[in-house]
Amino acid sequence: MNPVVIRTITRVLVPFIQLFGLYIIVHGPVSPGGGFQGGVVVGSSIILVALAYGLDDAEAMVNHRIRIIMDCVGSLVYAGIGLLGIAAGGLFLQYGIIPLPFPPARINNLMIFLIGSAIGVHIMALVLSLFLHTAKEAEVDD
Amino acid sequence: MRRINTILVLLVLSAIGFVMSLAVINMPEFGDINAPIHMHVAPRYMQMSYEETGVPNMVTAILADYRGYDTLGELTVIFAGGVAVLSVSGRKRK
Numbered sequence: 001m002n003p004v005v006i007r008t009i010t011r012v013l014v015p016f017i018q019l020f021g022l023y024i025i026v027h028g029p030v031s032p033g034g035g036f037q038g039g040v041v042v043g044s045s046i047i048l049v050a051l052a053y054g055l056d057d058a059e060a061m062v063n064h065r066i067r068i069i070m071d072c073v074g075s076l077v078y079a080g081i082g083l084l085g086i087a088a089g090g091l092f093l094q095y096g097i098i099p100l101p102f103p104p105a106r107i108n109n110l111m112i113f114l115i116g117s118a119i120g121v122h123i124m125a126l127v128l129s130l131f132l133h134t135a136k137e138a139e140v141d142d
Numbered sequence: 143m144r145r146i147n148t149i150l151v152l153l154v155l156s157a158i159g160f161v162m163s164l165a166v167i168n169m170p171e172f173g174d175i176n177a178p179i180h181m182h183v184a185p186r187y188m189q190m191s192y193e194e195t196g197v198p199n200m201v202t203a204i205l206a207d208y209r210g211y212d213t214l215g216e217l218t219v220i221f222a223g224g225v226a227v228l229s230v231s232g233r234k235r236k
Contacts, residue, residue: 032199
């Protein structure tokens, strides 16, 4: 099979897939979608790069250290936003009470958006890690 | 011995099947408005979720606000699973 076709199509498609994934993450509070789904879409775009160009190119795009950092940042941002509610004198994960110069519903909306983005970052790094490590393992075994 | 085992398994399975059929027969009609599942919290979510959370998407409002703990736990489970996989197969590259 001629890799030129696959590589060219990948080069054209990947930005659009990533844009669509970001759209799903960002529009989580408004339309069907959210962090989990969008994160998987963005992660799978880089899996496509790994399939077309090889594992090393995908690894160069998002390397191991960055993936671990994204993983941890994603979950910590969620827990941290939950703790902000306690710091503002409310309950854990009570967003509306966080003191920002907006009405409570607006703050809620913003925090849910941030949480969705955090989930997206986390899931994207995780999906990518699972694929790249399993694929590398298989490559080493051969 | 084999035959006794088979008969025993058949008896237990048919007993379980009988009890489950009883439970299914007593379930409310599919799509029934007055079913308990539609009476408890669902009306509150449908009527109040936009005012209470400021998010037009009801599913996101439930996931991220009413059931925020649950989603955080979900994320933690996935995180733990990922860390476990990485610690098993994430060896240093040569």
